[in-house]
Amino acid sequence: MSITTVAIVTGASKGLGLALAQGLLGPNVHLITIARGQNSPLAEQATLASCTLKHVQADLSDPASFNTVIQPVIAALPRAASRYLLINNAGVVAPIGLAPSLDKLLAINQAFSLNVSSVIALTALFLQATQGLNADRRVLNISSGAGRGPTSGWGVYCATKAALDMYTQVVQAENHDLRIVSLAPGVIDTDMQSTIRDTSSSDFPNVDRFVQLHQHGQLAQASTIANAILTYMNSADFGTTVLDDIRHHL
Ligand SMILES: NC(=O)c1ccc[n+]([C@@H]2O[C@H](COP(=O)([O-])OP(=O)(O)OC[C@H]3O[C@@H](n4cnc5c(N)ncnc54)[C@H](OP(=O)(O)O)[C@@H]3O)[C@@H](O)[C@H]2O)c1
Numbered sequence: 001m002s003i004t005t006v007a008i009v010t011g012a013s014k015g016l017g018l019a020l021a022q023g024l025l026g027p028n029v030h031l032i033t034i035a036r037g038q039n040s041p042l043a044e045q046a047t048l049a050s051c052t053l054k055h056v057q058a059d060l061s062d063p064a065s066f067n068t069v070i071q072p073v074i075a076a077l078p079r080a081a082s083r084y085l086l087i088n089n090a091g092v093v094a095p096i097g098l099a100p101s102l103d104k105l106l107a108i109n110q111a112f113s114l115n116v117s118s119v120i121a122l123t124a125l126f127l128q129a130t131q132g133l134n135a136d137r138r139v140l141n142i143s144s145g146a147g148r149g150p151t152s153g154w155g156v157y158c159a160t161k162a163a164l165d166m167y168t169q170v171v172q173a174e175n176h177d178l179r180i181v182s183l184a185p186g187v188i189d190t191d192m193q194s195t196i197r198d199t200s201s202s203d204f205p206n207v208d209r210f211v212q213l214h215q216h217g218q219l220a221q222a223s224t225i226a227n228a229i230l231t232y233m234n235s236a237d238f239g240t241t242v243l244d245d246i247r248h249h250l
Helices: 015-024 040-048 063-075 105-130 155-174 191-197 207-215 222-234
Strands: 005-010 029-035 052-057 083-088 136-142 179-184 243-245
Touching: 005 015, 005 105, 015 029, 015 040, 015 083, 015 222, 029 063, 040 052, 052 063, 063 105, 083 105, 105 136, 105 155, 136 155, 136 222, 155 179, 155 243, 179 222, 191 207
Parallel strands: 005 029, 005 083, 029 052, 083 136, 136 179, 179 243
Antiparallel strands: none
């Protein structure tokens, strides 16, 4: 089978990342997924869709795993495709708490490591592996409205997503012959939302708003958002607005 599209999706074991990976399945696609967990349903779906799938089970926030497990896979990307996609989707919202409680450096570092550092390093590997290929290269960073407006209790999460937005703008400014966007996906019914709802109001004063969104069925389905994101990522104007929000495209 000749591969025309190579796609990499991080955090594809569940939630939005799984829905994005499922939306990418198709003939002539080589899909690489990265997460700490297994992804067996996707493997069966990939076989049915005549798609080649490589699931890399690794912790993106761990430098040793990054170097020994992830780096070799990206360095060995197939080179004859006409389209290369990288979707940096994996993310964590923890640690949640007001500023005086955010004194655990390990948890803060883990959030920055996954939400920011791993994106920077994985994008570098992607740029290296696809350098000089006569191909369409697109990078999508899954950001959040939290990176664009301060939210009490999300000092760490907001800071990571703001950093992700700025990093994306820097790559765009460097003009690497690729299209890159940092995209807020809206509120989606995933495990991250249940983590948010389970937080105490002393740590997250906004918690009631998220409980209400859930109770009133106002969280989007991951598959709906994933389909809109993939349509947007395939569009001719992808990359013209570097900081975007999928709700502008629904
Ligand atoms: N849900 C929302 O309402 C919402 C709103 C705005 C932005 N976002 C953003 O959307 C993205 C996806 O969120 P989601 O709601 O789908 O979250 P989710 O359901 O919690 O899924 C997170 C994914 O990231 C992976 N992951 C977590 N830590 C990892 C690590 N250290 N190494 C590798 N993979 C890791 C998880 O897999 P494993 O546990 O198997 O590793 C999982 O596949 C995130 O960037 C999030 O910030 C979500």
